[in-house]
Amino acid sequence: MGSEAPALIGTSGDSLRESFGKALSELAREFPNLVVLDADIAGGTGVHHFRKSHPERFLQFGIAEQNMMAAAGGLAAVGMLPVVTTFAVFCLRAIEQARLSLAYSRRNAKIVASHPGLDVGPDGASAQALEDLAAFRAIPGMTVISPADPIETALATRAILEFDGPVYMRTGRSPAKRLFGADHRFEIGKGQVLRQGTDVTVVACGVEVARALEAAEQLASQDVAVRVVNMPTIKPIDTVLLARCAEETGCVVTAEDHNINGGLGGAVAEALAATRPCPIEFVGVRDVFGASGEPEELAVLFGIGSGGIVEAAKKAIARKRAA
Numbered sequence: 001m002g003s004e005a006p007a008l009i010g011t012s013g014d015s016l017r018e019s020f021g022k023a024l025s026e027l028a029r030e031f032p033n034l035v036v037l038d039a040d041i042a043g044g045t046g047v048h049h050f051r052k053s054h055p056e057r058f059l060q061f062g063i064a065e066q067n068m069m070a071a072a073g074g075l076a077a078v079g080m081l082p083v084v085t086t087f088a089v090f091c092l093r094a095i096e097q098a099r100l101s102l103a104y105s106r107r108n109a110k111i112v113a114s115h116p117g118l119d120v121g122p123d124g125a126s127a128q129a130l131e132d133l134a135a136f137r138a139i140p141g142m143t144v145i146s147p148a149d150p151i152e153t154a155l156a157t158r159a160i161l162e163f164d165g166p167v168y169m170r171t172g173r174s175p176a177k178r179l180f181g182a183d184h185r186f187e188i189g190k191g192q193v194l195r196q197g198t199d200v201t202v203v204a205c206g207v208e209v210a211r212a213l214e215a216a217e218q219l220a221s222q223d224v225a226v227r228v229v230n231m232p233t234i235k236p237i238d239t240v241l242l243a244r245c246a247e248e249t250g251c252v253v254t255a256e257d258h259n260i261n262g263g264l265g266g267a268v269a270e271a272l273a274a275t276r277p278c279p280i281e282f283v284g285v286r287d288v289f290g291a292s293g294e295p296e297e298l299a300v301l302f303g304i305g306s307g308g309i310v311e312a313a314k315k316a317i318a319r320k321r322a323a
Contacts, residue, residue, distance in 0.1 A: 016172035017114040019150035021046025023157040024083065025053045031081055031161050035059055037068050039086040045114040046171065047085050069094035072109040073101030081108060081161065088113035088129035088170065095135055102166040103139045110160050111136075116146075116170045117257030118285065118299060119207055124292035130285050134262025136168035137235045143188060144235040145169040146256075146264075148209035149179040152232060155186035163188055170206060174295050177210045179230075191238040193245070197227035200313045200320075201245040201252045205231050205264050207295075208255035208283070208304065215309035226313060237267045243275035251279040251316040255309050257299075260284035279319035281312040 014022070024047060028034050035057045042048040042058075051058045061068040065086055072082040091098070091113045102109045113132060120128045137144045143165060147153040153171060160167045179194070191203070195216050204212040209230045216226035227249055231238065246252055252272065254265040265282040272278060285302050299305040 014150040014176065015046070015174055016147065016150060016153045016170075016176055017044070017046035019046070019153040020112060020157050020171045021049040023154035025049040027158060027161060028054050028057065033079060034081045034083065034161065035075060037061060037072055037082055037084045039063055039065050039068055039090065041086060044087065045085040045112070065090045065094040066097050069097035069111070070101045073097070073105055073107045076102070076107035076109045077105070081110075083110045083112060085112050085114070087127065088116040088132045089127050091132060091168070092129060092135060098136070098142075098166075098168075099139050103141045106141065107166060108164055110167045110169065112169045112171060114171045115173045116206070118290050118302060118304065119172050119174050119257055119295050120290075121174065121295045121298065122292050125289040128290035130259045130290060131262065132168075132170070133234055133256070133258050133264065134266070137262065137267065141166060142235065143167045143233070145188065145233050146206040147171075147186070147232045148204075148206060148230050149176050151178060151180045151182070151184050152186055155184065156232065159186055159188050172207060174207075176207065179210060179213070186232065189233050189236045189238060191229050191231040191233070191241045193227060193241075194230050195226065195228040197225035198249055199225045200316050201227040201229055201249045202255060202309060202313060203229045203231050203242070203245075203252060203264065203268055204255040205234060207257050208309075211299070211304070211306045212255050212309055214306035215313065218306060218310055219313060224313065224317070231264060231268075234264055234267050237271050239271045239275060242268060242271050246272050246276040246278045251320040253281045253283060253309060253312045253316050255283040255304065255312075257304060258284050260286055279316050279323065281316040283308050283312045
């Protein structure tokens with residue numbers, strides 16, 4: 001990636017779930033052992049594209065997520081490449097099966113969850129998974145990914161199919177801004193500096209990357225130079241990049257559409273505590289359940305919009321200067 005923020009290509013595009021579904025359908029030819037497992041919500045996860053193009057490799061489990069997750073372990077054990085798809089909140093229902101049938105058994109299966117965080121919007125608090133990154137990050141051997149835009153989602157889809165081991169990946173419900181061009185590269189375990197800055201580093205994942213870039217633009221008008229880092233892999237996190245950014249800017253802000261406990265913020269804090277401690281401010285939902293509303297309105301209400309990132313950056317810089 002270049003040192004400056006990439007130009008937005010248009011103002012909106014496919015949702016991350018649609019990008020995932022289209023990519024999966026196209027990649028099926030390259031991965032003949034690929035099968036998709038669905039819990040009766042293919043229209044909501046994007047895998048309706050795969051169902052149409054490869055119906056013989058589309059397995060319908062109905063509203064039985066625990067059985068679906070356990071079956072993925074069995075399919076992987078006999079050489080298939082299962083991709084489990086459902087809403088993020090329903091993945092939490094099958095956490096035991098993900099732990100034992102996939103991670104403990106070291107099965108090569110992928111879990112791809114749509115509708116995470118406040119991005120769920122009008123469906124409300126009961127459907128908004130704000131703890132999924134924390135839950136899956138804590139499972140030994142589980143890789144955790146949250147891409148930022150449709151292009152990165154398509155690239156990440158290929159990467160997780162090529163990767164040997166269990167993976168949990170978030171997509172998203174709402175139309176997403178395109179942040180990257182056709183030359184974008186994705187590598188599991190690596191972050192990218194999208195914008196250079198010397199005053200503070202903002203580390204973001206998922207929908208918060210676009211908001212972090214917006215916040216950086218707002219702060220630039222106040223002579224604050226913000227470095228923006230896209231961190232699509234939550235686990236294993238890019239500790240080398242984080243340590244370098246902490247050393248060069250002296251303070252960090254994390255931004256995620258997730259509870260502030262246990263997700264990206266926790267991963268960054270753990271990494272920096274072991275390498276280069278510095279002031280850190282956390283932008284996320286502050287240990288409460290969500291609410292019904294449009295995603296952008298909820299982002300403002302719960303403090304994870306660009307304005308919340310701006311305020312957190314100012315606090316981090318003030319703490320750095322006071323140290």
